[in-house]
Amino acid sequence: MNEYEYNMINLYVPKLAKIINIKQESPDSKLFTLQYQDKSEFEFTHGQFVQIGLFGWGEAPFSLCGPTTEEKTFQIVVREVGDLTKRIQKLTKGQTITVRGPFGNGFPMDKFVNKNVILIGGGCGFVAMRSFVLDHNLGKFNPKNKLQIFYGCLNEESVLFSDELKAWKKKIDYRIALMKPSPKWRGIKGVVTKIFEKVKVVNNAVAVIVGPPIMYKFVIEELTKKGFADTDIYLSLERRMYCGLGVCQHCAIGSYYVCKDGPVFSYSQLKETRGAI
Amino acid sequence: MNRKELYKFLEFLSQQHIVYAPQKDGANLVIEEVIDSHNVVLSSEIPLHSFKKYLVPAKETLFKFDKDKIDEGINSPNQVIFGLTTPDLKAVTLLNQVFKKDPYYQERKKKSLIVGHSLVPKQKYHFFIEKFEEHTLEHLEFDIFLAVKGQNFIVYTGSEDGQRILDDFGYKTYEHIQFAGYIKEEGPDEQMLKINEAMKQGSYMDKLWQDLGKICIECGKCTMVCPVCFCFDVVDQASAEPGTGERKRCWASCFYTDFSEIAGPKTFGEKPKFLQNTAQRIHFWYEHKFVRLPDEIKLAGCVGCGRCTKVCPVGIDIKKNIQKILKVKRIK
Numbered sequence: 304m305n306e307y308e309y310n311m312i313n314l315y316v317p318k319l320a321k322i323i324n325i326k327q328e329s330p331d332s333k334l335f336t337l338q339y340q341d342k343s344e345f346e347f348t349h350g351q352f353v354q355i356g357l358f359g360w361g362e363a364p365f366s367l368c369g370p371t372t373e374e375k376t377f378q379i380v381v382r383e384v385g386d387l388t389k390r391i392q393k394l395t396k397g398q399t400i401t402v403r404g405p406f407g408n409g410f411p412m413d414k415f416v417n418k419n420v421i422l423i424g425g426g427c428g429f430v431a432m433r434s435f436v437l438d439h440n441l442g443k444f445n446p447k448n449k450l451q452i453f454y455g456c457l458n459e460e461s462v463l464f465s466d467e468l469k470a471w472k473k474k475i476d477y478r479i480a481l482m483k484p485s486p487k488w489r490g491i492k493g494v495v496t497k498i499f500e501k502v503k504v505v506n507n508a509v510a511v512i513v514g515p516p517i518m519y520k521f522v523i524e525e526l527t528k529k530g531f532a533d534t535d536i537y538l539s540l541e542r543r544m545y546c547g548l549g550v551c552q553h554c555a556i557g558s559y560y561v562c563k564d565g566p567v568f569s570y571s572q573l574k575e576t577r578g579a580i
Numbered sequence: 581m582n583r584k585e586l587y588k589f590l591e592f593l594s595q596q597h598i599v600y601a602p603q604k605d606g607a608n609l610v611i612e613e614v615i616d617s618h619n620v621v622l623s624s625e626i627p628l629h630s631f632k633k634y635l636v637p638a639k640e641t642l643f644k645f646d647k648d649k650i651d652e653g654i655n656s657p658n659q660v661i662f663g664l665t666t667p668d669l670k671a672v673t674l675l676n677q678v679f680k681k682d683p684y685y686q687e688r689k690k691k692s693l694i695v696g697h698s699l700v701p702k703q704k705y706h707f708f709i710e711k712f713e714e715h716t717l718e719h720l721e722f723d724i725f726l727a728v729k730g731q732n733f734i735v736y737t738g739s740e741d742g743q744r745i746l747d748d749f750g751y752k753t754y755e756h757i758q759f760a761g762y763i764k765e766e767g768p769d770e771q772m773l774k775i776n777e778a779m780k781q782g783s784y785m786d787k788l789w790q791d792l793g794k795i796c797i798e799c800g801k802c803t804m805v806c807p808v809c810f811c812f813d814v815v816d817q818a819s820a821e822p823g824t825g826e827r828k829r830c831w832a833s834c835f836y837t838d839f840s841e842i843a844g845p846k847t848f849g850e851k852p853k854f855l856q857n858t859a860q861r862i863h864f865w866y867e868h869k870f871v872r873l874p875d876e877i878k879l880a881g882c883v884g885c886g887r888c889t890k891v892c893p894v895g896i897d898i899k900k901n902i903q904k905i906l907k908v909k910r911i912k
């Protein structure tokens with residue numbers, strides 16, 4: 304049978320990328336700057352992810368977190384949690400890894416046009432927000448729109464991008480809550496929703512939440528209390544995934560695929576789907 | 581074509597192809613490689629293990645790697661999958677859509693000659709299956725189709741490959757069926773749309789799924805025999821030489837607990853996962869068949885072959901479950 308065009312691109316074959324730079328971000332996370340070995344360009348949008356792999360150890364999804372303004376280099380943060388991530392962390396500058404993607408829909412940029420934005424991140428989920436923050440600070444978006452960040456983290460050591468914060472704070476309303484801070488901590492203590500008690504949320508805003516699954520329910524409750532419509536709340540979800548193409552079924556939720564229709568969904572999309580959040 | 585000619589045709593095919601066809605293995609009918617064409621059984625019985633592994637292998641190599649070198653090596657032998665019933669042809673048609681952009685599947689499909697027949701299964705497990713009529717062929721993808729008429733066969737072709745091979749064999753009196761798309765003129769199957777709608781209104785919390793969750797033992801047999809189930813994992817298999825090995829794609833089953841597991845701190849010795857219990861898993865299986873596939877390609881992920889019911893060790897019957905899904909009246 305040969306009715307179909309079959310000179311197709313093989314989306315399972317990764318491209319090789321070289322590690323240009325590595326920076327320790329926290330005790331368990333490293334920021335990797337990558338570039339394709341053939342020096343080809345890399346284009347993506349905020350909130351998208353790539354499948355990063357090592358031959359012999361497989362692949363896993365990681366959020367793209369560099370600015371979109373770089374033509375050739377791109378960045379990911381890898382937190383050590385298992386076999387593959389342990390191996391990736393052992394790599395050094397100049398070594399290669401494999402890349403497929405970018406995948407996913409990314410942030411709802413057209414919803415942001417005349418709106419303020421609040422990003423609410425927990426733990427490693429905060430990684431996914433950095434590319435938007437960097438572009439914002441570079442003046443890529445409407446300067447009239449405000450950006451607010453609520454970030455929940457374990458302790459001082461685990462705060463990601465800590466040496467960039469000084470610059471960030473000049474352009475955005477950045478708030479952080481630490482769950483188990485040192486006795487010296489003067490800031491907000493507790494889970495990320497604590498910030499809602501102390502800080503006024505920007506008005507006329509769209510919210511994007513990225514974090515561990517347990518966080519979503521509580522943050523959505525807070526936002527709803529503050530008058531956010533379901534269509535103005537977005538969530539970026541994590542699921543197991545293999546193909547990134549909406550075929551393997553591991554990341555399916557109801558009628559959606561996290562890899563293809565997500566990872567960013569509006570709350571109104573997911574509200575009726577039990578087990579999604 | 582008469583029986584004698586058919587055996588000759590099978591022998592002709594086996595000169596340049598590996599031929600897989602239904603044959604008896606003890607009490608079961610299975611689709612295996614043909615050594616003696618006289619063992620081929622054309623009957624209305626649906627082989628327990630489907631043709632699936634010949635188009636979507638249980639394990640296949642995506643590429644080999646050696647340090648930084650990738651060897652794609654997409655290549656598959658010429659094969660004939662012979663003697664598929666119309667529900668199995670429906671499954672082939674569906675897989676063709678699902679793997680439309682998959683070079684591995686498409687290569688295998690290109691090298692495969694699919695031969696169907698018109699005997700319609702009668703056993704109690706089947707449903708969704710229509711009586712064979714010529715116009716049903718317009719919406720199925722196949723190369724050659726044998727409509728059984730008494731002791732003889734009326735031969736149809738569904739592709740140029742099918743025509744060519746019959747020409748080469750020297751059989752001229754076939755009729756060509758022009759593929760008219762996999763969805764009928766009157767639109768997607770109505771029964772499918774109804775099940776889709778009913779599934780979308782419910783959730784795994786409904787009684788049906790909670791009940792099934794109590795009896796299903798998560799053996800995954802149903803997903804293995806189903807001609808439509810195609811979920812997979814991708815895993816690396818390292819070779820002895822450091823830095824070398826193969827990336828493989830293997831069948832997965834949504835009934836297995838690791839299916840939705842992600843990395844992270846364990847609770848009560850278990851990794852975080854999204855399908856938490858059996859009820860959720862079996863609901864997920866039906867959701868793929870009756871929600872996602874119909875939404876994506878307007879085809880149900882079930883062709884009604886009844887294989888899953890036949891192999892289920894605890895007697896879960898998909899036909900009865902569909903009736904239950906449809907019966908639930910919801911107050912809006």
Ligand SMILES: Cc1cc2nc3c(=O)[nH]c(=O)nc-3n(C[C@H](O)[C@H](O)[C@H](O)COP(=O)(O)OP(=O)(O)OC[C@H]3O[C@@H](n4cnc5c(N)ncnc54)[C@H](O)[C@@H]3O)c2cc1C
Nearest residue numbers: 363364365366381382385386387388541542543544842843
């Ligand atoms: C959209 C998305 C974005 C992500 N972004 C980041 C990020 O920016 N930084 C970061 O550190 N982590 C991120 N993750 C999580 C990251 O993918 C996992 O930490 C990683 O898969 C762990 O792999 P492991 O082999 O070290 O873990 P192990 O527990 O040893 O193995 C997990 C096994 O499951 C497979 N698997 C497939 N998908 C997943 C998954 N989502 N989670 C866990 N296992 C998976 C792996 O291939 C592996 O075989 C993201 C996940 C998703 C879905």
Ligand code: SF4
Nearest residue numbers: 806882883885886888
């Ligand atoms: S779900 Fe059961 S009846 Fe339906 S196609 Fe699969 S095996 Fe056949």
Ligand code: SF4
Nearest residue numbers: 796797799800802892
């Ligand atoms: S065959 Fe039956 S018991 Fe086994 S996983 Fe399928 S439904 Fe459950």
